[in-house]
Amino acid sequence: MNRFFAFLYLAVFVTACAECEVIPGMKTAFYGITQDGDTVTQYTLTNASGAQFKVIDYGCRVTNIMVPDREGKMADVVLGYENLKDYETGAERFFGALLGRYANRIAGGNFMIDSVRHQL
Numbered sequence: 001m002n003r004f005f006a007f008l009y010l011a012v013f014v015t016a017c018a019e020c021e022v023i024p025g026m027k028t029a030f031y032g033i034t035q036d037g038d039t040v041t042q043y044t045l046t047n048a049s050g051a052q053f054k055v056i057d058y059g060c061r062v063t064n065i066m067v068p069d070r071e072g073k074m075a076d077v078v079l080g081y082e083n084l085k086d087y088e089t090g091a092e093r094f095f096g097a098l099l100g101r102y103a104n105r106i107a108g109g110n111f112m113i114d115s116v117r118h119q120l
Contacts, residue, residue, distance in 0.1 A: 031056050031063075032084030040084055050074065060098035061087060 031042040040058040051074075054064040065078045080095040081087050087095070109120040 031058075034058065034084065035088055056084075056087075058084065058087060059094070061096040062098075063096060 027044040029042045031040040033039055040056050042054055042056045045053045052066040055062050062078055063080055064076050066074050066076050068074055078096060081090055087093055110117050
């Protein structure tokens with residue numbers, strides 16, 4: 001499920017950059033191994049102007065967005081950590097996360113409105 005959201009983030013980045021000519025393809029790289037032994041992959045999308053978007057499949061965290069400033073100097077505009085361990089144990093371990101600690105906690109959840117049951 002996390003990989004789905006990683007691709008969703010990438011798709012949003014591509015469509016939000018309507019004026020950019022996106023280079024076909026996406027790079028993947030090993031990012032680390034969680035304390036539970038799961039392998040984490042980082043996905044990188046780069047457009048023709050050199051802007052980059054990086055996301056990991058651990059909580060679908062955005063780890064880097066490199067964009068040029070007005071002088072063309074590339075800068076990372078994402079607040080976060082440099083390594084997987086800090087994303088697991090850091091004080092702000094949900095930086096950049098699309099999925100947080102409550103993901104899938106509403107499985108089986110439902111509520112009633114006007115005698116109609118709504119399944120979440």
